Amino acid sequence: MIDKRLLRLPGTKKLLLMLAGLTFLQAFVILFQGKYLAEALVNSWKMKPLDTIYMPMALFFLAFVARHLFNLLNSRIVDNYAANTSEEIRSELLDKIYDTGSEIILRNGSGNLVTSSLDGIDLIENYFKLIFTKILNMSIIPPILLIYIYMQSISSGITLTIIVPLVILFMIILGLAAQSKADEQYEQYTIISNHFLDSLRGLPTLKMLGLSKKYENNIHVVSDEYRRRTINTLRIAILSTFALDWLTTLGIAILAVFLGLALINGTMPLFPALVTLILAPEYFLPLRDFSSDYHATLDGKNALGSIFETLAIPDNKTKDTLSNFSWDENSHLEIKNVEFKYEEDAISSSLDIKELKLSGYKKIAVIGKSGSGKTTLIRYLGGFLGSNTNANVVINDQQLDNLNVQSWRDQLAFLPQSPYLFSGSIKDNIKFYNPLASDDQVNLAAKQAGLDIFIDSLSEGYETIIGEGGRGISGGQQQRIMLARAFLAKDRHVLIFDEPTAHLDIETEYNLKAPMEELFKDHLVIFATHRLHWLKNMDYVIVMDNGKIVEQGTPDDLQKSQGPYMNLIENMRGDQL
């Protein structure tokens, strides 16, 4: 019922002890509350005057208040614990994201990660609350009340003892029945419940096909079908609640009858009978509470489970053994025998490089059809793939296992296919690699990237806020901001480009060419592209296929050899004018 991993979270054991203590006290005040209420009622029944019930009434009131005060303390402790723990988990999750890089995104989906670090954590907070409080309530309060009830009336005690296993048995049987029925319908059910959103999103398409009017009827039919199925499932799903309710209320009714008979026979005075009757609902209450929020608990449990799973992904940090490293025109990098698979059991490797040498300020193109391993090679060189790619790496005569080290990354500027701009000002986005750069330096970098005219046209200039992911500005300007970032980072001498112009229209790309060529100077450039005109700017071309380098050399040499390089180019060009 409790995820074992929960107990390993810091503070959990202490929390459980504290809560157990509080719940224990609470059980006793519940007992007192019942006892003094019964006393007051017995006195009234005996038609004694008001002043005889002052004392029990006051004590009842105090017990009642104390009970809810303990409740308040209980929630406060759990709330604090939940807030701290959630914070802790969220921080660990961010660390994990940082340590594993975008691999974790591939695995989970970015939307998923954002949702689980916000909404998921809210669910978990709920879960903590429900699970800790409710389980403790269920395991501490009923036994204490039951002992007291046995002391008052053995037959009542026996009645109440028998009902609980019955309740649990019924709940299990009905719960299982509902489960299998729900599973049966689940797939259909989700399709139908998503149908409405699907239709809304597809409305423009339906309109273009002239079906939108006709489809309206379909919405109603499907919606009604959904209602029918929901009600059918619900009919069984709430049976277990029904059984619980039925058995507990019936338990109270039976108890009342037994007590009544005992009273008529004179084998029992009123007080113990009344106190038993008052405590009976309290005895069942924790069980009822527990089952009522069971589904909310399940959601939280699943959320926690998926976060724990994410946290258990091994990170691929490598120890940074490079010393005094920076890339310059005399630097060289040699990589031998790299192999990498995205999934352990994949048949063929996504990357399988026998030997690769890079040096100085060379411009190197990486080409290949989609799925050839271009991007994987780029990610390897960018140091994003970790210890699962250990190989023989020599960089400026220093030995390394792989490139996943900060000293190497400190030399990189990275331009991906769709640049990611942060919500913030244009200035902050340009300063991303060098947060301490001066305004003059930023202006110069923007000018070099051909961004100055655009920025001057904005009323807020450099302070203009751009939305999440660069929302609000065109793809071309986004890439220019990325270029300005690289211009500003004078101490980074390796440029890694992953098809930065793939999504741009031809004229925008045309206009970007000049600043990019300017940026290439004094940099080692590694440029994955399927835009062939860039090849003219390159000193060296690597042709990839199936994760392997199938050909490499200068563009001229490759053209002469008429091998995979020329073959690929023909295919990419298609028919011409």
Place this chain on the structure above:
Amino acid sequence: MSFFKTFKNDTWVKPYIKQYKGLLSLAIFLGFCTSFCAAALMFTSGYSIDKAATQPVNIFLIYVPILLTRAFGIGRPVFKYAERLRSHNWVLKITSELRTRLYRTLENDASFFNEKHRSGDIMGLLSEDINHLQDLYLVTVFPTVVAYLLSLFGSIAIGVFSPIFGLIIFLLILVEIFVVPVFSVLIESARREKQKSIKANLYSELTDNILGVDDWVISGRYDDFKNLSQKNLKELESLQSKSKKFRRNRDFVLQIVFAVIAVCFLIFTNIKFTNYQAQANFVAAIVLAIFPLSDAIIPVSQGFEEWPEYKSSINRLNSLKTEKVELPEQVDFDTKEFKDIELKNVNFTYNGTSSVIIENFSQKINRGQKVALLGPSGIGKTTILQLILGDLVANDGSVKVNGIDVSKLQNHRTEIFSVLNQNPFLFNTTILNNVRLGNENKSNSDVIEALDRVGLKDLIESLPDKYDTIVGENGERFSGGEQERIALARILLQDAPIVLLDEPSIGLDPITENKLLDTIFKVLKEKTIIWVTHHLQGVNYADHVIFMDDRKIEMQGSPKELYNSNEHFKDLYNMDIGI
């Protein structure tokens, strides 16, 4: 008060309550019976015990209360069960209607889809709004109305014996079900609103963290990465803990007031019901009956708390425009007679904005022509397609098909035009169903033939479910190029003379792109095509190319002509093919 303002011109909640008041009353009545039975169970069992304690000579004297105890004991779960089914049924029934209505509203309001800068996933929001309305009924309206009825019923019952006690109890309950709930809405509304906006910021910050993680890692700015969302997280947390604290304290206060009510009952019964034994036998009954009622009364505040959420949903739904676009009288059109489309001196500006999108655009396209439209993004290429379809109306100038204004041909638009855009929408159903949407009168073999023509036959027949394969949400089961091909098959079935292509190959790699364009122009050889594209790959398929630059036509002509006569075009073309 915002409560009344929200409902003043409301058409999404009130009319439905009125329309289904019979079933609504039934659900509420069942809810009332549930609580009533819970109270009555304690009442009758309390009474039978008190009565039994007088040791009546005959056991049959407590026979009736014992029977009633059993009846109420069974009644409570039965009513509760019925109530839950009834109320869900009622709500889901209304949901069906709301959904149909939302769909109809959006369907009528064509401009809805064309308005630019709609932020975020508006469709997702609207469909969430409908879910909020479900909660409004299930979480708030039903329990609140039941609690109010019970309170009224209880106070009146006491009032019969003693008007003063009745009034005191009524006032105390009023604190529980009205004063505290309203107070809680007042206190929490602003806080909730604030939490919502911080949460939206956090979403974007965490997205920055996650989608931008590669950049963070390269920059080495670990601390900034961790701190990015810290400020908002801290603020959200402090607000949330304030909310939690408020909720804890509020619930505590509610319980104390309840304890006061219980004490009042103890005093009341002691004073009023101790004149003779038969009367005193009711003491425990009356006092014990009130305890189960706390389950109905205390959660009222919680239901009220959700009000801000409901309010924004109700307001958003009510703000949807319902008026229909007025069209001129429609005329008949025989698609076989299609000759040409002519745009004459078209000017276009979005309503309420000053920036001109299209200025003085003229173009005549004859039957069978293939026209390519190029230019940087945001320049109004797609707008021209929408003007041709009649979804947008030009401020000046005209768009005519065979000399008839397109606004007069809207009844025939699906027979005249097909559209293939960059993200063709596929419904989460089978391939067969998706393609057949193009023309519902076509047989399975027609659909399969169309899929064959677009080059998907082999792929689909290699799948386990073949043509009955479910395409998944947004067609995720298939790659971008394959999705375009499925949509293309749909267009083949539709068989309209004019096909508008809106960058169908953007985002595809060049080899896939070449193959797709090849297929498109092969199967649509007979059609008139207007093709918006972002680069020159495949431009040889077009017989006329138009370059737009900042609202105007920069250059146009046949691609060969332009290549030979225009330096800029030549540069662009050479760059595109990498010469």
